[in-house]
Amino acid sequence: xxxxxxRRTLLRSAAAAGLLAAGGCAGEDDDAxxxxxxxxxxxxxxxxxxxxxxxxxxxxxxxxxxxxxPDPLQQMLTYCAGGKCPDVMMAWELLYxxxxxxxxxxxxxxxxxxxxxxxxxxxxxxxxxxxxxxQWDGGQYALPEQWSGVFLYYNRKLFDQAGIRPPDTWAAAxxxxxxxxxxxxxxxxxxxxxxxxxxxxxxxxxxxSAACFGMNxxxxxxxxxxxxxxxxxxxxxxxxxLQFYADLAVRHRVAxxxxxxxxxxxxxxxxxxxxxxxxxxxxxxxxxxxxxxxDFDVTVLPVGPHGGPGSITDVxxxxxxIAAHSPRREQAWEFVKFATGPEGQAIIxxxxxxxxxxxxxxxxxxxxxxxxxxxxLDVFTEGPANSRQLAVTPVWGKVESLLERGxxxxxxxxxxxxxxxxxxARDIDALLRAAV
Numbered sequence: 045x046x047x048x049x050x051r052r053t054l055l056r057s058a059a060a061a062g063l064l065a066a067g068g069c070a071g072e073d074d075d076a077x078x079x080x081x082x083x084x085x086x087x088x089x090x091x092x093x094x095x096x097x098x099x100x101x102x103x104x105x106x107x108x109x110x111x112x113x114p115d116p117l118q119q120m121l122t123y124c125a126g127g128k129c130p131d132v133m134m135a136w137e138l139l140y141x142x143x144x145x146x147x148x149x150x151x152x153x154x155x156x157x158x159x160x161x162x163x164x165x166x167x168x169x170x171x172x173x174x175x176x177x178x179q180w181d182g183g184q185y186a187l188p189e190q191w192s193g194v195f196l197y198y199n200r201k202l203f204d205q206a207g208i209r210p211p212d213t214w215a216a217a218x219x220x221x222x223x224x225x226x227x228x229x230x231x232x233x234x235x236x237x238x239x240x241x242x243x244x245x246x247x248x249x250x251x252x253s254a255a256c257f258g259m260n261x262x263x264x265x266x267x268x269x270x271x272x273x274x275x276x277x278x279x280x281x282x283x284x285x286l287q288f289y290a291d292l293a294v295r296h297r298v299a300x301x302x303x304x305x306x307x308x309x310x311x312x313x314x315x316x317x318x319x320x321x322x323x324x325x326x327x328x329x330x331x332x333x334x335x336x337x338x339d340f341d342v343t344v345l346p347v348g349p350h351g352g353p354g355s356i357t358d359v360x361x362x363x364x365x366i367a368a369h370s371p372r373r374e375q376a377w378e379f380v381k382f383a384t385g386p387e388g389q390a391i392i393x394x395x396x397x398x399x400x401x402x403x404x405x406x407x408x409x410x411x412x413x414x415x416x417x418x419x420x421l422d423v424f425t426e427g428p429a430n431s432r433q434l435a436v437t438p439v440w441g442k443v444e445s446l447l448e449r450g451x452x453x454x455x456x457x458x459x460x461x462x463x464x465x466x467x468x469a470r471d472i473d474a475l476l477r478a479a480v
Contacts, residue, residue, distance in 0.1 A: 075106060077375050080120065080130035082112035086330040090397040097391060098382050105375045117142065117441070124148050124367070131376040135186035135363040137177050137433065138440050141271075143365070144185040145438040150368045151183035155377045166385065169402045171428040176270070177436060178363045186363030187384040190398035191428045192325035193360035194248055194256060197332065200339045202241070202320040206230055210343040212420040214430040217355035220261075220288055223346035227298035230320035240318070243298035247310040247324035251451035252434070254289040256358055259432060261285030261348030266476075269433035273480055275443075275472045277450075278465025281350040286454065287461035288348065294457035301456070314340075325360055326399045326424065333396070333417065342423040359431045361401065399424050439479045446472050 083091060088111075095107050110130055113119055117139045123129050129148065143149050156163040167175070170188070178186035198210055206229045211218050218226075227243030234240045246253050255265045263282035266272035276282045292299040300313070311331055313319035315338060322328075323345075332340055344355040364380045366373060382388050389405035392398045396414030400406055406425045415421055437443065450468035453459040 075372075076108035077105060077132060077372050077379055078108050078110055078130040079132045079379070080110045080112060080116075080123070081134035082116050084327065086397050087327070090392065090395040093395060094383050094388050094391050097387070098379055101382070101387075102378060105378060107379060120148070121146075129367040129369060131367055131370040131372050132379055133365045133367065134189075135178060135365040137359050137361055137363075137436065138444075140178060140186055140363070140365060141180050141436050142438040142440065144180040144183070147368055149185045149365045150370070150373065151185060152187060152366065152377075152380075153184050155381070156184065162381070162385070166402075169386070169404050171401060171403075171431075173359060173431050173433070174361045174401050174428055177359050177361055177433050178365075179270070180436070186365040187380060188361045188363045188401040189384050189388075190392060191359070191361050191401055191431070192327050192399060193357035193427050193431045194253065194323055194325045195345065195357060195423050195427065196343045197314060197322045197324060197328070197340050198343055199314070199317060199320050200341055202230060202317070206320075211355075212343065213422045214344050214356070214426050215354040217260075217344050217347045217352065220285075220346050220348045224288075224292070224296065224298070227292065227321065228296065231298045239297070242300055242313060242319040244292055244321045244323070245300055245310040245313050245319040247314075247322055247328060250455050251447055252358070253323055254286045254451060254455065255282075255434065256345055256356075257289040257348070258282035258285035259358075260345055260351045260355060261288070262350035262352075264432070266435040266437075270436040271480060272435055272437055272476050273473070274476060275469050277469040277472070278462075280462070281348070283461040283465065284350070285348050286451070286464075290455050290457070290461065293455070314338075329415075330397055339417075341418055341420050343420060344423055354430060356430050356432050357427060359428075359433050361428075361431075399427065401428065437476060437479055439475050442475050443472050446475075 081091065099107060116134070120133060120143065140149065174188040174191060178184060178188065203210065208226050208229060210226070230241065230243035231239060232241040259265060261281045261284055263276045263279040265282065266275050293301040310319065310322055311328060314322040315332060315335065317338070332338055345357060347355050364384055366376045366380060370376055386402060386404060389400040389402045390408060390410060393400045393405040393408050394410030394414055400411065405411060412421065415424065435443070446468055450464050454461050454464065
């Protein structure tokens with residue numbers, strides 16, 4: 045799940061809701077398939093394209109959209125507790141297990157089993173890691189619809205001026221040392237000592253980002269990633285990677301700390317040329333493309349001394365699920381099948397707003413045309429194959445509370461990363477074991 049919308053996105057969220065209503069998808073209709081999802085304004089437009097094409101092909105099935113608030117899991121639970129569970133629900137890698145565990149979601153093998161040819165086509169054309177992310181207790185509770193693992197955006201002009209050429213594929217990753225040297229060369233201070241240009245900034249959730257650095261130093265965040273029984277916060281390799289990330293701001297001062305970003309977002313820093321690199325996912329692409337004064341490309345995360353040989357990222361996938369007690373399960377399946385299959389994925393590819401989850405759509409002319417200014421397109425097209433799950437557990441909410449409290453102390457410089465292997469790791473392990 046992508047959290048931490050910036051102020052601009054929050055102010056524009058009402059416009060997205062209005063856009064959907066204007067599209068004729070929000071009327072009251074008891075026969076309509078209700079579709080619950082969370083989206084930024086640009087994403088809402090992509091949703092409308094898929095819905096409009098589905099309605100054109102299947103005029104017998106109506107779709108009514110429901111936009112999520114900032115806490116989609118609680119909102120879905122509230123709907124379902126009141127007997128008004130949406131028919132189709134957006135599923136987040138970190139949140140869906142809690143719903144599957146409660147019996148809220150239908151096992152999609154019920155439908156896939158009736159269409160073995162289609163199931164085989166999806167398996168052949170898709171990515172096993174993404175599909176397996178939504179498998180819980182042997183069931184398939186969602187089908188992936190988009191990939192948005194994190195990577196690095198970089199400013200070509202600033203890199204060219206510094207004479208730095210970043211890697212262009214996941215297999216040819218740079219090292220922690222090379223990344224730090226680049227960030228230092230790209231950090232500029234004024235005569236008053238204040239930083240005018242940052243080498244690196246982060247538009248994602250900081251402790252998630254730090255975890256990716258830990259994973260790129262040779263250790264999983266949780267073992268196993270799906271239904272984990274323990275966290276690897278105490279693994280020296282993971283702690284070293286997490287500490288490296290924290291030190292970018294705390295020790296090396298090549299990245300803004302929390303205080304630096306209170307008045308300006310990471311997106312605005314990068315957009316305005318005040319940050320040479322930004323960590324984020326494809327959900328930010330539409331914010332940067334088309335800007336006359338921003339020439340950017342993408343590259344991969346660095347690899348630590350115990351990681352590699354190539355770089356990895358998080359799965360970052362969302363999927364589509366169907367409510368177990370939906371009275372419109374058959375119609376809902378037709379929409380899910382369309383949106384996650386070749387037709388819907390082709391629309392996603394051409395929109396430029398999502399990265400599709402089928403290889404055929406990823407390699408399509410439409411996807412290339414939507415990213416015509418990106419030279420390192422392999423960072424997108426090879427991203428799903430180089431993704432790893434963070435954690436899939438029904439107690440993620442409780443685990444995240446402990447992670448946030450412990451990791452944020454490290455990110456503020458109030459503690460060292462190896463301290464997380466003590467009480468924080470033990471408390472998390474206790475939660476995970478109790479959920480197995």
